[in-house]
Amino acid sequence: MKRGLLLLLTAALTLALCAGLAEETGTPGLQLLGDEDNPTGLTISTDAEDTDGTAVTRPETPETAHIRLFKYTSTLVLRGIFEKSGFFFHIPNYWDTRYVLAQIEYTVSQMIDGVPATLTFYINDHPVYSCPVTYDGGVSQIVYVSLPLEFLEVGYNEFAITGYVRLYDDEDCLDDFSGASWISISESSFIEAGYDLVDADCQLSYYPYPLISTMDENGADLTVYVPEQALEEELRAAFLLRADLGNETDSEDRIGFRTFSGRLPSAGNALVIAQADRLPADVRAHLPEGVDLTREGAFVYEYGSDGAWVMAVTASDAASLTEAAFMLMDSERVTQEKYDWTFVSNGSSEAVVASRSTSALIENGETIKGITNQDGIEFIGPFHQESTVYLPFSGGFVLGEGGKVELIMRYSDNLDFDRSMVTVYWGSTPVASRKLDPDKTSLDTFSFMMPSDVVGTHAASIKIAFDLEIKELYCTKRADEMPWAYVSGESTLYFPSGNASTYDLSLRPYPFQRLGLFNSVAVVVPDQMDANEYAAFGRVAALLGADVHPYGLLKVWYASNFPTGENAHIIAIGTWKDNLLLQALNKDLSFRFNEDGSRFESNDQLLLSERYAAEITALQLIRSPYQEGKAVLAVCAPDSQTLTQLDRYAAVQRNTWTLAGDAFLIDRDLETKSYRFLKEETVEKATLRERLEANKDAIMLTLVSTSVMLLMLIAVILILLRYRRNRREEEKKK
Numbered sequence: 177m178k179r180g181l182l183l184l185l186t187a188a189l190t191l192a193l194c195a196g197l198a199e200e201t202g203t204p205g206l207q208l209l210g211d212e213d214n215p216t217g218l219t220i221s222t223d224a225e226d227t228d229g230t231a232v233t234r235p236e237t238p239e240t241a242h243i244r245l246f247k248y249t250s251t252l253v254l255r256g257i258f259e260k261s262g263f264f265f266h267i268p269n270y271w272d273t274r275y276v277l278a279q280i281e282y283t284v285s286q287m288i289d290g291v292p293a294t295l296t297f298y299i300n301d302h303p304v305y306s307c308p309v310t311y312d313g314g315v316s317q318i319v320y321v322s323l324p325l326e327f328l329e330v331g332y333n334e335f336a337i338t339g340y341v342r343l344y345d346d347e348d349c350l351d352d353f354s355g356a357s358w359i360s361i362s363e364s365s366f367i368e369a370g371y372d373l374v375d376a377d378c379q380l381s382y383y384p385y386p387l388i389s390t391m392d393e394n395g396a397d398l399t400v401y402v403p404e405q406a407l408e409e410e411l412r413a414a415f416l417l418r419a420d421l422g423n424e425t426d427s428e429d430r431i432g433f434r435t436f437s438g439r440l441p442s443a444g445n446a447l448v449i450a451q452a453d454r455l456p457a458d459v460r461a462h463l464p465e466g467v468d469l470t471r472e473g474a475f476v477y478e479y480g481s482d483g484a485w486v487m488a489v490t491a492s493d494a495a496s497l498t499e500a501a502f503m504l505m506d507s508e509r510v511t512q513e514k515y516d517w518t519f520v521s522n523g524s525s526e527a528v529v530a531s532r533s534t535s536a537l538i539e540n541g542e543t544i545k546g547i548t549n550q551d552g553i554e555f556i557g558p559f560h561q562e563s564t565v566y567l568p569f570s571g572g573f574v575l576g577e578g579g580k581v582e583l584i585m586r587y588s589d590n591l592d593f594d595r596s597m598v599t600v601y602w603g604s605t606p607v608a609s610r611k612l613d614p615d616k617t618s619l620d621t622f623s624f625m626m627p628s629d630v631v632g633t634h635a636a637s638i639k640i641a642f643d644l645e646i647k648e649l650y651c652t653k654r655a656d657e658m659p660w661a662y663v664s665g666e667s668t669l670y671f672p673s674g675n676a677s678t679y680d681l682s683l684r685p686y687p688f689q690r691l692g693l694f695n696s697v698a699v700v701v702p703d704q705m706d707a708n709e710y711a712a713f714g715r716v717a718a719l720l721g722a723d724v725h726p727y728g729l730l731k732v733w734y735a736s737n738f739p740t741g742e743n744a745h746i747i748a749i750g751t752w753k754d755n756l757l758l759q760a761l762n763k764d765l766s767f768r769f770n771e772d773g774s775r776f777e778s779n780d781q782l783l784l785s786e787r788y789a790a791e792i793t794a795l796q797l798i799r800s801p802y803q804e805g806k807a808v809l810a811v812c813a814p815d816s817q818t819l820t821q822l823d824r825y826a827a828v829q830r831n832t833w834t835l836a837g838d839a840f841l842i843d844r845d846l847e848t849k850s851y852r853f854l855k856e857e858t859v860e861k862a863t864l865r866e867r868l869e870a871n872k873d874a875i876m877l878t879l880v881s882t883s884v885m886l887l888m889l890i891a892v893i894l895i896l897l898r899y900r901r902n903r904r905e906e907e908k909k910k
Contacts, residue, residue, distance in 0.1 A: 231307065231320045238274045240370035244390055252361040254339030261361070262336040269330045269511070270385040271371040276323040278335060281362040283316045284309055288357060293341035295319065295359065300334055302327045309339075309359060316362060323367075335367055378478050378516035383504055386485045387445045388424050388431070395425045397484075398445045399432035400714060403454045405704075406435065409494035411713070411732040413501040414449045415699060417489070418714045419721020420505045421447075427829050433714025434707065446486045449501075451494040459488050464517045474500035477517035496522055505726035529727050542568075545665025555642045555661040562641035563663075567671070574634050574686060576674025579626030581608070583640070587661035589617040595645040598622055598661070603635030612642075612661075632677045634686070638669070677856040679797040679807050681835040685720045687807050688745050694728030696806075698744035702754035703734045708816035709750055715823045716749055716811055719832065746800060746808040751815055758812055764801050765810060766839045766853040767794050775814050781851050788843065790814050793821040797838040799854065821846065 246265035254261060267273060278297065289311040296306040305321045323335070339359040373389075374382070388395050400421070402414050414433070422429050439458045440446055448459055452469040462479045469475065474491040489500045502525045503509050503518075509528070545551060547565060555561040581600055591612060599609035600622075608624040644659040673691055676683055688697050699716075702709055731744070735756040748757045752773025762768050767776045767784075775790035793813040800806035813819040821842045825831050837850035 231305070232318060234279070234320050235277070235322055237277060237370055240274045241372045242370070242391065244369045244371065246367040246369070248361070248363045248365045251363045252337075254337065254359045254361070260336055260338040262334045263367070264332050264334055265367050265369075266332050267328055267330055267369070268385065268390065270374050270382045270389065271369070272374050273325060273328065273369060273371045275370045276325070276328060277368045277370075278321040278323060278365070279318060279368065280321065280337070280365045281316050281318050282309070282365075283314060283360045283362070284311050285358045286311055286314065288341055288359075291341060291357075293339070293357075293359070296338040296340070297321045298334075298336040298338070299323045299327045300329060301336075337361060378480070380476060380478060380504075380513035380516065380518055381511045383487075383510050383513075384421055384424050387447055387487060388421060392445075393426040394428040395421065395431035398447065399434055399441075401434055401436045401440065401446055401448045401450075402710075403450050404435045404437050407451060407454075407494045408732050408734060408737070409497055410449055410451060410454075411699075411701070412730065413489060413494075413497035415713070415717045415730065415732055416498065416501040416694075416721075416724075416726075417447060417449065417504060418717040419724050420501075420726075422718030422721050423723060425829075429718050429827050429829065431714070431718070433710055433717075435710060440486070442482055443484070445484050448486065448488045448490075449497060450488075450490055451497070452490045452492045455488065455490055459486060462486070462488075467517060467519075471519065472496065473519055473521040475517065475519055476500050476504065476513075479516065496520075499523075499525055502528075502726040505724075525727055542669055543665060544663065544667045544669070547669070548665070550665060552665045553640065553663045555644065555663075556659075558644050558646050558659050560641060560643050561661070562639055564637050564639045565669075566637045567635070567669075573691060574632055574674055574676045574683070575602070575626065575630055576672035577628070577631050578670075578672055579631075580670040581622075581624055581626070581638070581668075583622040583667045584664040585620045585622060585661060585667075586618055586664075587612055587620070587642070587644070588659045589614065590646060591659055592645040592647040595643065596659075597643050599641045599643075600624075601639035601641065602626065602630045602633070603637060604639075605630055605633075605635075626671070632674060634676075634683060675805075678854050679799070679838055680852070681795060681797060681837060681840055681850070684832075684835055685722050685724075688720045688747065688809070689722075689724060689728070692723060692725040692728075694724065694730040696744045697728070697730045697747060698738065698742050699730065699732045699747045699749065700735050700738045700755065700757045701732065702750040703736050703756075704754065705750075706816050708820050709754065711823045712749055712811060712816075712819045715826055716747060719826055720747070720809075740802045743803050743806070745806050746802075747811065748808065749811045751813055751819065754816070755812070758810060761798075761801070761808060761810060764798050764808075765794075765796050766798065766851065767796060767841070769812075769814070773814060779853075781853070782849070791818055791844050793818055793842045795822070795835070795840040795842075797854070818844075 246263075248263060252261045252263075280295075280297075282295070284293065288309070293309050294306055295309055297304055302324070304324060304327070307319060309317070341357040341359070388398050392398065398421070400414055400418050402410050406414070418431070418433060421431055425431065436448070436456055438456065440448065440456050448456065450456075458481075462477070462481075463469070464477050467475055467477065469490065469492055472493070474489065474496040476487065476489050478485065478487045480486075489497060489504070491497050491500070499520045499522055503520045506528070544553065544565060547568060553563045553565075555563065583598070583600070585598065587596075591614075593612055593614045596612045597609055598612060600607055607627055607630060608622075610622060613620055640663060642661045644661060646659055676686060679687065687695060689695055697720075699713075701713060705713070729744075731742075733739075733742075735748075735750075735758075738757055740760075746757075748755055748761065750758060752758050752762065752769040758769075759773075767779060767782075769775070770777050775786065776784060776792065776794065777789070778784045791814075794810070796810045796812070798808050798810070800808050811819075811822065813821070821844060825842050825846045825848070831846075834848060835850075837852045838854045839851040841849045841851075
């Protein structure tokens, strides 16, 4: 029978938790008891047999008013000797979190039968629990892990699992075929959080709570309101806030967007955006004491009403409303507002932009430490080891020409340097690799330019992988000299923002966002909007506002006011009859309207039946006929009732993932078709001077190396010539 090797030292550091913490707390990992010498309370174990059991019974948890499940969306497989996989979940600032419990369901390979193997669990890189795993006839098993509250953070938290197993053959030699030793984490696993709600007490600092929260995950109880025949500046602020709120929903986005007349409807939470003299009477009646609406700037205030919440964004001049919208979108600013109302002065957004680098990563390069908040990245163990660095790119980013990576590394000197190497991936695409150097184990630099084939593409992460091979590992019975590699946090990444070779809805929100900011966008709407067109307006804001940050450039125009010379990406919403700009653009659309706008016409890719052509909503991306390098998105239908199909379809998050091509059709049954009409354009390449400047270090190294080699070659040639001449002279003497 095959026998197993014990845990790697990293996993072994926490083995005592299976017994020690269970005895101390009654629930493994619920709290860590330590002192100054050992603040985490962890005891070190070097023997897997020290673990006296697995937490297979759900521990007792406090009673809470609310429970939230963070479910795994797919099965995770931990393969081989040592592999780690992370799962992220979010703790809002308005939770009073009482407990967090992980329920992990797993199965193991039959090759692990009788072989010591372990799982180790981490929260935000803190090890909290380790336990043995055994083969149980292929039946799934469950382990419960209580996560210490002191290790949790407001915002995103990472729950990670490390599996360890290594097989031996009958001759006590290591089995390097690591694919046979796997532990599968089922998609039915989840993290459960029990919490009560903090007392909001009308504090704006909790925005967007209580308007929307984990008790109303799809926002069905929230409506964004603007006055009937809203001013363009009111619509601008509403578009920004609707885009921001869409990022707070989960799975579905049912936030409403409507107009009001007179008083607000009494049901549900409301966000009201209106110039001061256009506020509903009942909202105006709740103005806090001390608010002077004649003051230049914007006011935001919040109050409870019949079990619901109302937030008002108002100003004497509608142009100031955008200042309040930017403040609410900026978490660093809104969390400072500890009262039920605040004043936002004109010019505050310009002051913020002037004091911040909107994207240090793109403009000046960034270090791995700056991105991950870690001093470096460790790779421990033989064979293939990898780590993913998630890049702080928001929507609308595609890689430009001249990108560069410079990794500062060190690694162990017991490697087989003929087979050990480092590889970097852009997303899942390998972009560079090379062997490790035995002469540079204490300090090595891997510098390269991003290849041209990934220019114009998007990736949310880079992956750094090491293949750490050891000579004669096959029959090494002890792995005392375990190989390792380390990438310094001072390693730099330079990824300039560029342009895609074509427009495609699958790249949404590109090109309407750039680096997470609205990218000189003009939203053009009908002069007279009905309820369906207002709903479409809100839906487009949510679609193109994915991960949007404040302080972008966006305006809203009525079609009759829109200056076609505006240097902007255009979003035209409505019908041919209502939106004059759609009439002007009709000749450029892939699916054109007929003469009276009652239906779409066929084209060379799709023959439309007459009835179907009158009952579809179209999203069409075209190159702007007004400004070179700009795009137009036409969100249109033959009538406004048909336009509601977009709202129904895109309200479900998974549906938005299917958006693709430059023409996308949605019919009355919410069935879709996508087409591509635009030709790809050549992505602009950097000049020779720019390439030389961006890669000067590598070029200088190459020149120096080449010069040295050339001098050596000349020296060898001279030596050979001299040797030949001396030999001839000796022959003559004979």
